[in-house]
Amino acid sequence: MLAVLLLAGIVTAPLSSLLIFLPSRRTGAAGATAALRRVLLTAAFAGLVYAVLTLLGFRPAQVVGAVLAYLVASAVWFPFTARWTARAHVAWASSVFLFVSYLLFVTSWTLGSGLGAWGTAAGLLLCFFELIAGLLGAAYLWELCDALGSQVWRRRVPVDRSVQLARQSRARTASSLPFVSLHVPAHNEPPEMVIDTLRRMTRIDYPRFEVIAIDDNTGDEALWRPVEAWCARNDVKFFHLAGWPGYKSGALNYAFGELIDPAAEIIGVVDSDYRIDAGFLRRCVPLFDDPSIGFIQAPQDYRDWHTVPYLRRLYYSYRYFFAVSQPSRNERDGAIFAGTMGLIRREALRAVGGWDEWCITEDAELSLRLLRAGWSGLHVDASMGRGVMPLTFEALKSQRYRWCFGGIQVLRMHFRSLLPGPRTAHNRLSLGQRWAYLSGALQWYGDLLGLIFYVFLLCGAVNLALGGDQLFRRLSAFLVAAVPVLIVLGLLRAVALLRRETGATWRDAVGAFFIWQSTALVVARASVQGLFARRAEFLRTPKTGERESLGQALRANWAETLLAALGLAGIVMSLTRWDTSSGPLLAGLLVVPTLGLAAAPYYSRAAQRAMLPPELAARRRSEWQRDRRAVLAGTTAGLTLAAAGVAVALLVTVLTAPSTGLVSPPDLRPAPADSRAPTHKNPPSPVPSPSPSPAPSSETPAVSASPTPSESPSPKPSSAPPASSPSVSPTVTNTPRN
Template sequence: MRAVLLLAGIVTAPLSSLLIFLPSRRTGAASVIRRVLLTTAFTALVYAVLALLGAPPAQIAGAVIAYLLTGVVWLPCTGRWTARAHVAWASSVFLFVAYLLFVIGWTLSSGLGPWGTAAGLLLCLFELVAALLGAAYLWELCDALGSQVWQRRVPVDRSVELARRSRTRAAATLPFVSLHVPAHNEPPDMVIDTLRRMKLIDYPRFEVIAIDDNTGDEALWRPVEAWCAGHGVTFFHLDGWPGFKSGALNYAFGELADPAAEIIGVVDSDYRIDAGFLRRCVPLFDDPRIGFIQAPQDYRDWHSVPYLRWLYYSYRYFFAVSQPSRNERDGAIFAGTMGLIRREALRAVGGWDEWCITEDAELSLRLLRAGWSGLHVDASMGRGVMPLTFEALKSQRYRWCFGGIQIMRMHFRSLLPGPRTEHNRLSLGQRWAYLSGALQWYGDLLGLIFYVFLLCGAVNLALGGDQLFRKLSAFLVATVPVLIVLGLLRAVALLRRETGATWRDAVGAFFVWQSTALVVARASVQGLFARRAEFLRTPKTGERESLGQALRANWAETLLAALGVAGIVASLTRWDTYSGPLLAGLLVVPTLGLAAAPYYSRAAQRAMLPPELAARRRSEWQRDRRAVLAGTTAGLTLGAAGVAVALLVTLLTAPSTGLVKPPDLNPAPTTRPATTKPTPSQSPSRSPSPAPSSATPSGTPSQSPSASPSESPSSESPAPSSPTVTSTPSPAG
């Protein structure tokens, strides 16, 4: 029965996922009838396929009822979606559950022995976590492609209308806004350009405060101070002040802001802000429940450089897909720049917390927990500068992940399901938005663990062993490549459709997520144990960079990629089996993702930039103050990988006799002569396979949004199995 349920999921999940990407006409409120009819049509498909394959009638009936019930159960939760999105979600959830039932059932009944069974169940736990992460990404995908009605979204045309109406109001009735611009070791010309543009904002009641956060070189902040003195901008330099960016923002909020200010804004010192920013956003605070508003982070000077285009689209995913989806559950985050906060709300929750390195996202969680509401605004109204070196990007991804885990660890109890109370007014949707956003960062750690299993499997296969794998029936032989390709296409197609990227740029953005997988895996482990990140500046860069420097700066990723190439070669030595090419294919994407790190490092340094950005790239290493000590995180990450190796050894030493083959589709009875001794190929165990992983966003947020469980063949076709997990990073600081 478990095999029949799994086959039903394998048939319906890919087909429904393909349908959701086809163009459809959105017709207002979603129809229950359409969703029920399409669910019924797919149920009929399940019946037809299983009958054609000769499954027993009782098992066909059970699979049909189970699939139909899954579709019906989710109807109350998908009221805003098209019928295609509803069926894609229900079919994938059905596949996740069927897969887990299949592997858990076989692990318990396979005769692996106590230690082998324990190791197998722990692998099932990894696969369960991977399935949950995959479900989180899939929900965002279905929400983005399938929503016919957005109840809380603020589209571009509405923000334009708000700006028009604000011009008809008397200036004295508009809230006073205090805009804060923190800076640390920034080129003075860039900061002055940001402040000059802010002075041109079309709004009658606002002030600009520039606060320098512990810049040691006076040549960087003195010119900004002089410019501010002559242009009516408040400037203050902090020396030896604690708390990093949040400490500087607390000082500006408590000591420098005009007492009349009702709204506090934060703009990074490299942003060129649109003149209409306040006109389009401040009127949203007319709703007294609104505590903060967040416009998208956007970037400039990226169109002509391939690496920057790929990086740009990897960022765009969060604000085009994740943030609107979270916003529908009032779970949007405050992202640190291009955002406004009600001063009363900020004071009520105690200001910015200085213990968290993603103080912006942490603040929005506390605001929502206190009963305030947040809004994501679709319109892009300011453009900043992306990390101009790959090493700075890794440092940024580390901070985002470490901060996300900090938030989850410190507020974990608030995020668990439960009733609203006076001290925790989060709804279930808000709790899920923040909890799943933090958990998605662990997709990279899972990917690393699965990658270790794949490498060990390649070595075992090259040495003539088969014990890592289990025999499966023929209809599952093609499942692994089909579902992994499906997961990758989901991620890339969604990125292309929602951000406007070309196919080439979407693939490039996907590998940006993959290339930072190792540093995100490190941060996800470190964040569980360390209260604070430690100081470590990224390597100093200059004008003349070489491939050797790119390899040294990303030595860990380079080493793992080399091992991946060796694993592919080792697997292909068994070309005469199904398992050799299949295992080699499973290693390709994660190996390419790791190899992309030195490639992108070199590409970033060779990119032709305007003089202003080229100067910033040379000094970018000075601003990365909170990266963790690499040795510490590497040790913790290797410890996690060591757990994977220990499990692998346990499975390898499982008993070689008495193992039971996994259930087949209507298997024929077999007998074994008493004198026949089992061969190693009759003693398979199971091993998870990675899918590409990197955040969230998370992503990534981290870091690409896709997941698919899979089964794999063994000796005559041994191969590993696991859900495909990729993560997308969420911008949080």
């Protein structure tokens, strides 16, 4: 029966996933009519399942069981998808149905396949990887369906609403508006950049606010003394901290406790490179009229990127979060505070104990504590400030390392709070808020998982080149297809959603996707270190590099270059077996991840060769000098070797599993009529066939190589991968039968 359910998922998931990308007219309302549409489309897909399974020759009882299971699995999600179009609901429900069916199918087979203790353990570990990848895919798919399928946004603050709030603010008396204290932390920043930020902040169109500049442990007086002098002339509070602990959060805590005006009700944080719009406070402060709001976050935006291809693609890779992820999280009151262009209620900050100094992503950690304490957060759509992106690729890697390490710190320290459970006085997080933060943290492990699967594929290429084909006979279809599934999923996010939500061209959207791929190794490193290291070096993201050569770009990204070279070698080795189906398949699976790793030195070189205005060129020079030591230090090689060791150990376990006494997986095809009604004339033989062909292991073969003349073809049906990506159509591959 599990095989029939799996086929039902294979029928519905790909088609429903394609439908969600077709243009649609959103009604702007979610009510009885929208619910009826979801019911009718679900029924239509259930009818499709019935028709296909009937045509394939399955028994009526199996067909009806599969249809009922599909209907129930779809109905379970009705309360959670009330805002979505019918197509988004069916795409989500069908993909989850396929994944659950597959996981049950392959786990049941693994436990009953007779592999022995070690083989079963290896099979279950592979099932665990499948589960993790499926959860990551579900998190991505939810955002995709939310972005493409939402008919109404209940908590969203669109741009026109922000403009309306600004008009209402101007109609109020100055004394009725809350006093705002804006904090600008800086560390080793060029003084002209900091002064430019402060000058623009003093021109904000709001009657009651102050600006506080906090220099955090800058050792060179030539950097902070000009800022101090400018602040003294322009009535801006300034304080230089020397030997002060806690990095950025420590500086913010000092300003909160020692420098803030007693009348302040709201605190804002603005990075020292931002050019803030004059209407920022007018547009956002009125939202605090709702006493439940603890913080508000506007998008982080950037400047001077339009004419530089590298910066343009980097810009769109950043825009994904604020254009897709943050609005989706906001609907569940799960938005995060992003560290700049945000406002916090002073009472709320005091209630949760201020900024925690143990976490290097103190902003996201603070927002989680605020939500857990019962406050709400709001994301607003309007972009009201623009900063400077990392101008060297090495600075980008440093930033991604810090974001990932901090995210894992938050996950580790607050894991219990994010597990499903009832609200309590100490944890008022709703189920949706817990999912938003838990899935957001777990998504960092997608790069580590991709790295492990990449090493599996490299081992398979070696095995294939040496004359074997056991990897593809013994590993599951999901494991072999995991890398392209994750790649296609990422490509969907980069291309479909970026083009729709940000207006990126096809070329820039694909370039943004490879920006993500090029930092996969440093993210994988941080995701492992974050689990075990309580503290990490605070890798700041300076705003300023110097021109480098190709050799320097290769050295600065030596680990990615090495893995890309191994990937190229794997492609060549795979193509030496062009006469088999396994060779071209494996070569194709290696292409995109290999290009993603090769993109690291390419983007490093592109960033340094980019033609920038004089101001940004000067910042880039100091950015390279200051950031490269932090990026190149660490355990990238150790992490790579560890991932390779895990992959090779699993590979050896699978390839050395006993080839006798194994139980074949259930066939996904209906049994012939004579086998469904056996007679005593031809009873089934209990004696295994002495055929020397490799027996199936705990996992389904992804590719069945053509048997040699000495082999007797035997039935080895293949299961299908789960729908981690809504665009991947699982297939069923079988060898010829006698």
